[in-house]
Amino acid sequence: MTSFSTSRKLAAEVLGTALLLAAVVGSGIMGERLAGGNTAIALLGNTLATGAALVVLIWVFGPISGAHFNPAMTLVAALRRDMPWRLALAYPPVQVTGGVLGVWAAHAMFGEPILQVSTRLRDGGPQAFSEVVATFGLVGVILGTVRFRPEATALAVGLYITAAYWFTASTSFANPAVTAARSLSDTFAGIAPSSAPAFILAQLVGALLGAAVFGWLLQVEKTS
Known part of the structure; x- marks a missing residue:
């Protein structure tokens, strides 16, 4: 390897x-501009672009x-001892940094002001609970596919997020770095900074619940 x-x-x-x-x-900006x-x-345009991008990015990185791109998933990996804590602590700052750079790049591509603060409450x-559910499910999808069909993980994650955009009231952020970065965009995909802490807390709760439940569910019974 x-x-x-x-x-x-x-x-x-x-x-x-x-x-x-x-x-x-x-895609949120483009979707809103074209949707009349x-x-x-x-939301459909935003959903399809996000799900497709996730599949490709996980394949590449x-x-x-x-390809965590997500402090909650990094936390789960560290708790499961799939990565050392020293490396796990280094991931979230660069994930947030990357997220902010991506938001600024999107603004630049569409001629939006680079520096923004979201006003979208x-x-x-229900929104916070949706983030618990979304992140819990994401952890389950990742742990389950890594265990049984690792070659399908990227596709499974993309499909799950595509679906969760529509079955959760929050449109499934499921990612503290994404939440923080989207607070700096006063566009279709934004979230007001005052709303972000509840989302991030809910995401961490969902990740910990997912790690506990699916860690137990996927544990192999020892045979004598």
Whole structure:
């Protein structure tokens, strides 16, 4: 198996998260501009671009860094001892940095002001609970496919997020780095900074619940 240096792993997380946020925010802007006021059409465009981008980005960066792009998934990996804590602690700062760079790139591509702060409120218990459910499910999808069909992980993650955009009230951020970065975009995909802490807390709760439940579910029974 090919081994990559820590610097390459961190670079992969920066680039991958940046490209993911460019897809999320850019497709949101494009969708809203072309939808003629139809929010469902705008969300559909945003959904398809995000799910497709995730599949490709995991294929490209997975062999280098694991393609986490997500502090919650990094936390799960560290708790499961799939990566050392020293490396796990280095991932979230570069993931957030990459996310912000991706948001700025999307703004630049569409002629938007680079520096923005979102005013789109996403408050309330149902939204926060949706993030618990979305992140819990994402952990289950990743752990289950890695265990049984590792070659299908990228596709499974993309399909799950595509579906979760529509079955959760929050449109399934399921990622603290994505949440933080999207607070800096006052566009279709944005989230107000005041709404972000509840989302991030819910995502971490969902990730921990997912790690516990699916860690137990997928554990092989020892036979004598």
